[in-house]
Amino acid sequence: MLPLSPGLTALVGENDAGKTAIIDALRLVLGTRDQDVLRVDSVDFHQATPGGARADEIVIRLTFRGLTTADRGAFAEFLTYETIAGATETALTVTWVAKRNAKEGSSRRVLPPEWRTGAKGDGPLLDPGARSLLTATYLRPLRDAERALSAGRGSRLSQILQHTKEIRETGNPFNKLSDPPDDPATLSVLGLGDYASHLFGQSQGIKQARKRLNDEYLKPLSFANDLLHARIEVAGAQDDSLRLRQLLEKLELTLTASADAESEHSRGLGSNNLLFMACELLLLATESDGFPLLLIEEPEAHLHPQRQLRLMSFLQEQAKKQRPDGQRIQIIVTTHSPNLASDLQLDNVALIEGGRAFPLSKEKTKLSASDYRFLERFLDVTKANLFFARAVLIVEGDAENILLPVIARLIGRDFHHHGVSVVNVGGVGLGRYGRIFMRENTDQDGVIGIPVACVTDMDVMPNNGPWIVGKLKDGEDIPALPGSRRKWRVKDDFPGDQLEQRRAQRKANASGQKVETFVANEWTLEFDLAFHGLSQHVYRAGSLALADDRLNAGTANQAAILSDADAAYQALVDAGHDLPTLALHVYALFEADGASKAIGAQHLAELLEEAIADNSLDAEGLRALLPPYVVAAIAHVTGPFVPAPVGGEAGEPGRAPTAAPV
Numbered sequence: 096m097l098p099l100s101p102g103l104t105a106l107v108g109e110n111d112a113g114k115t116a117i118i119d120a121l122r123l124v125l126g127t128r129d130q131d132v133l134r135v136d137s138v139d140f141h142q143a144t145p146g147g148a149r150a151d152e153i154v155i156r157l158t159f160r161g162l163t164t165a166d167r168g169a170f171a172e173f174l175t176y177e178t179i180a181g182a183t184e185t186a187l188t189v190t191w192v193a194k195r196n197a198k199e200g201s202s203r204r205v206l207p208p209e210w211r212t213g214a215k216g217d218g219p220l221l222d223p224g225a226r227s228l229l230t231a232t233y234l235r236p237l238r239d240a241e242r243a244l245s246a247g248r249g250s251r252l253s254q255i256l257q258h259t260k261e262i263r264e265t266g267n268p269f270n271k272l273s274d275p276p277d278d279p280a281t282l283s284v285l286g287l288g289d290y291a292s293h294l295f296g297q298s299q300g301i302k303q304a305r306k307r308l309n310d311e312y313l314k315p316l317s318f319a320n321d322l323l324h325a326r327i328e329v330a331g332a333q334d335d336s337l338r339l340r341q342l343l344e345k346l347e348l349t350l351t352a353s354a355d356a357e358s359e360h361s362r363g364l365g366s367n368n369l370l371f372m373a374c375e376l377l378l379l380a381t382e383s384d385g386f387p388l389l390l391i392e393e394p395e396a397h398l399h400p401q402r403q404l405r406l407m408s409f410l411q412e413q414a415k416k417q418r419p420d421g422q423r424i425q426i427i428v429t430t431h432s433p434n435l436a437s438d439l440q441l442d443n444v445a446l447i448e449g450g451r452a453f454p455l456s457k458e459k460t461k462l463s464a465s466d467y468r469f470l471e472r473f474l475d476v477t478k479a480n481l482f483f484a485r486a487v488l489i490v491e492g493d494a495e496n497i498l499l500p501v502i503a504r505l506i507g508r509d510f511h512h513h514g515v516s517v518v519n520v521g522g523v524g525l526g527r528y529g530r531i532f533m534r535e536n537t538d539q540d541g542v543i544g545i546p547v548a549c550v551t552d553m554d555v556m557p558n559n560g561p562w563i564v565g566k567l568k569d570g571e572d573i574p575a576l577p578g579s580r581r582k583w584r585v586k587d588d589f590p591g592d593q594l595e596q597r598r599a600q601r602k603a604n605a606s607g608q609k610v611e612t613f614v615a616n617e618w619t620l621e622f623d624l625a626f627h628g629l630s631q632h633v634y635r636a637g638s639l640a641l642a643d644d645r646l647n648a649g650t651a652n653q654a655a656i657l658s659d660a661d662a663a664y665q666a667l668v669d670a671g672h673d674l675p676t677l678a679l680h681v682y683a684l685f686e687a688d689g690a691s692k693a694i695g696a697q698h699l700a701e702l703l704e705e706a707i708a709d710n711s712l713d714a715e716g717l718r719a720l721l722p723p724y725v726v727a728a729i730a731h732v733t734g735p736f737v738p739a740p741v742g743g744e745a746g747e748p749g750r751a752p753t754a755a756p757v
Contacts, residue, residue: 097445097452101161102414103426105439107482108447109514114429117452118233118390120155121427124191124210125388126226127233129251135193137204152194156216159187159229159386163421166386169228173212173221189229190216228385232375236392236429246347253343255378257336262343269293285335288342292329301327364397369406376413379424387424395432400476403434411443437479441470441531446482449544459540461533461607469527478518478528485514486732487547489529491522493693495550495620501700502725505707506718508733515732525549529605529612542608548728549605549612552619555584555594556679560618563679565687613728617678620725621685621692624699626678628720632706634664636699637684643694 097117106114122133141150159166162185167174174185193208210226212218245252256262266283269290282290295301305327313323372391379387394410395403414426430436436444441462446453453459457467481487488510490496496519500510510517520528529549534540561567566583574581576588589597602612617623625633638660645651667680684690706712718726718736730736 098454098456099425099427099445100442100454100456101423101425103411103428103439103443105436105444106427106429106447106452107431107436107444109483109485110431112447113450113452114447115392116450117447118392118427118429121157121231121388121390122233123193123208124155124157124189125229125231125386127390128230128254129233131233135205135208137195140195149195151197152192154216155191157189157191159189160184162187165420166422170225173218173225175212175214175218177214186214188212188214188216188218189221192216229388230385231388231390232379234372234375234389234391234394236396246345248344250344250347252346252374253340255374256343256346257340258378258382260381262339284342285339288338295329296327368397369402372406376424380413380416380418382418382420387418387422389424389426391426391428393430393432394428395430395435400434403432404438407435407438411439431483433476433479433483436482437474437476441467441474444482446532446543451541453534453540453543455531459535461530461535462527466527466530469524470531473520473524474528478520480516481518481528481531484516484545486545487516487518487532488728488732489518489520489525489547489549491520491525491551492620493519494696495519497693498620498696498700499550499725499729501703502717502721503729503733505703506714506721506726506729508729510733513733525551526605526612529610532610533605533608537608545609546732547610548731549610550620550724550728551601551612551614553598553601553615553617554619555586555589555597556618556622557675558585558587559676560585560679563676563687564683611731613724613731616722616724617675619682620722621695622678622682623722623724625681626674627722629699630677630681631661631664632699632702633695634667634681634684635660635702636695637681637688637690638663639698640690640692640695641684641688643691643698 106117108114119133123135127133135153137149140153142148143150162170162174166187167185170187173187175188177184177186190211190213191208192211194206196203196206210221212221262284266286267277267281269277269282269286271289271293277286277290279287279290305325308325308327309323313325317323372394375389379389391410394406398406410426410428414424417423428435441455441460442457444455446455455462457464462470481489488499490499496517500515500517503510503515518528526549529547532543532545532547534542556564561573561583562569562571566581567573573585573587586594598614601614604612606612615623617626621633621637624630635657638656639646639653642651642656646653646656664681667677672680685692685695703712703717707714707717726736
C-alpha cells in the first residue's frame, strides 16, 4: 500500500526496485490522455518461484479521498462512505482486476480487465464515461518533447490546446454575411480558421481554376440532365470540435530567443523538455473537471543539475495551486537524480525497495519532528545518494569518507561492486540519517531491506592521552567534571560500567531493523587503526600529511619523509611504550602536530594500496590488522566474511608491530 500526500510525491530507489511498476499500475487503471494503451500479458502475472505456477489474477486498488462537490456528483453511484475519526467521509475506490484465461485452446491469454467500485471491489462497474474523468497525464522517460510539440495529425500539442480555456472561449465566430467584414483581431481560433477558408474561396486564382475545371473539363463529361460541377474549398469537418482540432494540428510550439522574437531560437533536448512539461501543466491547471494527475518518469532527463532544481521547485509550487474546481494537481515522479531528491521534503518522498513502497512521511519512520527539520536543512545532493543505494555507509568525517571505501576494496569488498553509497554527514546528525531507514510500524509497513551502517567515534581517550596529544601541558591536571568546559573525555570520567553504557547509548541512537551503528572500539578511527595493527602505516601517513604542501610544491622528497618517519616510529617502539601509549604518540601527529586527517587518510589509502600491490600485505592480512568495528561495518553493508579474520577473536587488539620495512 502506498499512501500519497497531497501535491507532489517522488518515488526513489535503485534500478529494478519497482518505481515504474507503480506508474504502470496507475496507467493501467486510469488510462492516459495520450491514449497510449498499456496491455497486460501473461508474463505480467506474479510468479513466486522459478518454475512455479503464475498467479491467476492481478488486482490494483486505488482510493480517492478529499473529493470536491463536483467529484461527488460525477461519481455519485460509485462512492463509498467511510468513518474516519468519528466523521463520515466519501471516497471513490476503484479496483482493477485482470485474470488469466484458463480456457484451453484460446488465443487470448488474458481476459478483458474489469473496473469495479466499492471498498472491497464488490460495487458496480465503473463505466467508460466515469473512467474518462480519471484519465492521467503521462510523460514517459526519455520522451521526445520536440516531436510532441510539432505540428501533425493527432499531435499532443493540438490535444493540449484544444482543451485550454483561452483557446475555447476567447474571440467571436466568423460571420461571412457581416457588413462591414469581421475584424480578424476579434475572432476566435475557430473563427480565424473559418475566415481563412472564406478568403481562400474568394481568391481569384482559385475562382479561375475552378471555372476552367468546370467549363473545359467537367462540362464536356456531363449529361444534359446531370451536370458535374466542382467546388474548391479548404477541407474540414462540420463539427466545431473536429474543425478546431484540425486547425490546431497545424500549429507547432518552439522556443524563441526573447518574448518579441519572430524567429525560432535553436534549443536542445532539455529546454524542449521543460516546454513540454509546461504545456501539460497549463492544461491540468485550467481544466474544471476530472482528476488532475500528472505522472512523470525521470523529469531530470536531458536537464543539467541547476535546471533540475528549478524544475523540482516549480513542480512543488504548481502542486500547491488550486484549480477553478477546487482541486490541486497531484504529481507523481520517479527519479534517479540525487539533485532532485535533495530538493524535496522527506514528507514527499517514497522509497521503493524490493517491490514495496515505504513512504518517508511523518509517523511512518522513526524520525522525530526535529529530525525532519534538520534533514530539510542538511540533506543535500551529496547525501541524497543514499536513496538510490543497495546499502549505505554513513560516516562522520572526510577521513572515513576517503579511507573506508579503499580499505573495503583492498579486503575484497569493493563498494561499487556491492552498490554501497558512502554518506559523509560531517560530524552532525549521523543518527538522524540512519533513522530515515527505520519504520515506526514494522508489522504494518514491513522493514526496508537496505542495510545501513553508521560509523562513529567513541570519543573517549586513554587516561594518559591529554598530555601526549596536546590537550594538557606536562604538570597540568585534568579539569574536574562537572564545572570545567572541557569537551574531551578520558576513561576515568566513566567509572564502573558507564563506559559501556556510553557505547550502548551511541549504538542505540540509530540501531534497529536493517540499521546498525558501529562505535569505535577505542577512540577515533585514526587511533583505532594505530591501536589494532596499522600504527606504522598511520605514522607514515601522518608524516606525509604534515609535509603535504612541501611535497606538492616539490621542495620535499617523499622517500626522505618516509625514511625519517620510520626512524621516528622505531624510536617510539624502542621506548617500550605499551600499545595504547604507542597509538597515542602516533595519533599525536593529527592532534598535537596538526596534520590534516583528510590528507592523512588520502596518504594512508595510497600506502595501503602500495602494500597490497607489492605483496608486502594481502587482503586477509590487512583485514586482521583492522579495528573490529571497521570490519563489522563493512561486513554489514556487503555481507559476512568467511572465514573469520586471522589473529584472534573480534575485539582482541593485534600485537604492536616493529618498524620492519613497510
